[in-house]
Amino acid sequence: QVQLQQWGAGLLKTSETLSLTCAVYGESFSGYNWTWIRQPPGKGLEWIGEINHSGRTNCNPSLKSRLTISVDTSKNQFSLKLSSVTAADTALYYCARGDSSGSGSSLTYWGQGVLVTVSS
């Protein structure tokens, strides 16, 4: 049974760095694209970026300048860092597994989500 468990600081101040980690249980880490998605309160979903087991990343250009996605294969974990946060970054952040499908990867298993609130 594949499980993604995520954690990180839930309350930040403007200009701080958001940091989240997602651990993968019950499945090999290789062969998938490990993905971050976010959802502002009451709004829709936004794809943030992905990383594979070798560290190759693809990121949303709207966030790329502030974004770092990394992987620790020894722990079956991947992480998200978003610098210089503002209130616009307040959202529920999800991690997910991307399974190869057609041209890209389709999101199958999801973490439980972590609410990150940015205040001044």
Add this chain to the structure above:
Amino acid sequence: DIQMTQSPSSLSASVGDRVTITCRSSQDIRNDLGWYQQKPGKAPKRLIYAASILQGGVPSRFSGSGSGTEFTLTITSLQSEDFAFYYCLQHSAYPYTFGQGTKLETK
């Protein structure tokens, strides 16, 4: 970026109804599209991948169709547990993009 235009944004229906949700993409995405259901306080759950393939364990009343730029999710014989939000997601080109979502609510 590929724009995904999802309609309707909300839909009122009754148990037993048949409903259809549409996503249109701003460019050809072949069949690189999935449909997701999200209930309050929960992570999205994949229902359909590759536009028309039913995810294992998902009831057969859910179906997907389409390719290119127009896609539909159909739910036949709505059940009470189907009232939720629905999103499409294209994974044909980066950045991947979601439709704006459809709130399916009880009439």
